[in-house]
Amino acid sequence: MKDAVDELLKTVSVPFEKARAMPPSVYTSDDFLKRELNDIFAKDWFCVGRASALAASGDYVTLELAGQPIIVLRAGDGALRAMSNVCRHRMSTLLEGRGNTRSIVCPYHAWTYNLDGSLRGAPAMTQNEGFCKSDYQLPDVRCEEWLGWVFVSLNPDSPPVASQLSKVADMVSDYDMTNYTETFFETHVWDTNWKVLAENFMESYHLPVCHAGTIGGLSKLEEMICPPGEDAFNYHTILKDESLKIAMAHPNNTRMKGERRRTTYLLAIYPSLMITLTPGYFWYLTLHPEGVGKVRIGFGGGMSDDYADDVDAQANFEQLKTLLDDVNVEDKGCTEKVYKGLSSDGAAPGHLSHLERPNYDFAQYINARVQSANK
Template structure:
């Protein structure tokens, strides 16, 4: 009965989300509080979204040499992405085929994938190469062991993975975005910093916080707020796989505008920042000189794991002042993140309030409206 009650509760929230998405944008409201607090709703997200959608795990440029790897997780499935001896990227299950220990953690470089539990070890293509003392077990055949492959594709220098063998290619889903941001040449941007964090909030609250710049003048009044003019922001309607908005302005940091050696960008593009929300969890701020990003993974309804990284365009990578500019940028981003953390954790406390009620969205929250419609479309009937 408890499972049935949870299913009904989750479906009720999905129905409310769909009803909200049917409103015209000029009468749109924020999502119901329960979509952030309900374990049943998160279970539906895991089943209908995270088990099927393409999810970003990082930049291809950080896997530069044979044996370079990064680990990640899709739902309950640990994965590892490896650069093999032929310099190809592949993704596979990050779980040993013996007693099912997780194999690799974090990022690094290995000659072989060695299980930390019993030292079963695999080549970079996932084939079992060694298993101590197992030759004494008559039923054991090493050649029958291969770490299961996981679909892995690249787009604009990003690595995406999915557990769904029938999902359309990521490049197909993001073809419209490829065209929109083509002048930047994002594929050539190089990551220069990377961190991981866990915040006490629901993953969607943080995603929505990124998607709108309406909060900049207030929440970030001690950092970027004074330089953020709401009239400079454009929020076009979103697409099925992503939404975006633009800010065109003179940057407060030199790397925010195009480098003098940048011949790809012309006119207003040389000082336009694109804020990209690629569903479900990949968030990118792309400027003419640098980028930074968040990749989110829910850890229950009340915590979110964050991959936080960024770097520079090729022209600034080659500039002798690039390191100094990057140090300044990183210090600013750390302050901005601290402000965002206070904001999104406060919202998460607020959505639990008995009197919490979603209000009308502003014209600058069009991406949030589109995100809610995406969620409603992806969450299937029970």
């Protein structure tokens, strides 16, 4: 693991104008992955998805973050809550997947918890003199909502999401990102490292080739803008072709002016929330490693509420969803090839294009996290 840490430090110690891709060891080392889980996923905020998918009382989603099972749900009082997904009795996990429930019932012995995590009932416990229901509560996990996104953190000292991402909020304020409603969410597992897929999102240099069958012909490299990143995120922008009307600002949208009305932001919020934000629709990936060579993907998207009352909006979005599915197939093929290649004996990182500035900033972020743990 020391080799991977040292190799990464060497890689990020040169200016961007001379930068290379991250070394293969940071993608293939099991020890380095353990460091990432401990120093990144267990310390930073992790995005669960959209609050609009947890709108009703009892709506829930489950996840495993750095090995810790978590429930995120809409409680009876309307608040979003996150808590341990482990029964306080014999420690079975409780809920699975996504859904809606009136209470949290353990599948092992039917201990039943309210939506606030308090224990409602426990069968056949009256003869244990030490048992008291009030002693049992599912432990809370930090949970915050920001611009319609739901984040959780295992770290009690992590600064609030809003303070870390205030520059993002300012940058896309005219998009009104809170008012985009999720219309689909899927989970996938691909055979690649989580960072390979994150980097694939962060640069659009690959679009003309990897996506030649879909969006590649519409991708103009000369119109891509890749500024230096910030501590908690990086981004780049693309101008969308007006032939894709659903990507444009709605005619009734008076917030956006000029080229902003067709500007797409590709936001990479560390460690692993990737958002494509257009004035009309959005889609996103939220990534968690399942091992060095597998990544669990949450894939969701929807539309700006500006389009909610349009007669043809849903038909247009269904066409867009088909396109996004085809793009995903292309990305899966490309990123799995990258992982296969970087796992080979002949793998050696090459120099980065100016269009891969976000990748350089991402490497700086990864390095900062693993290096700070050494201090």
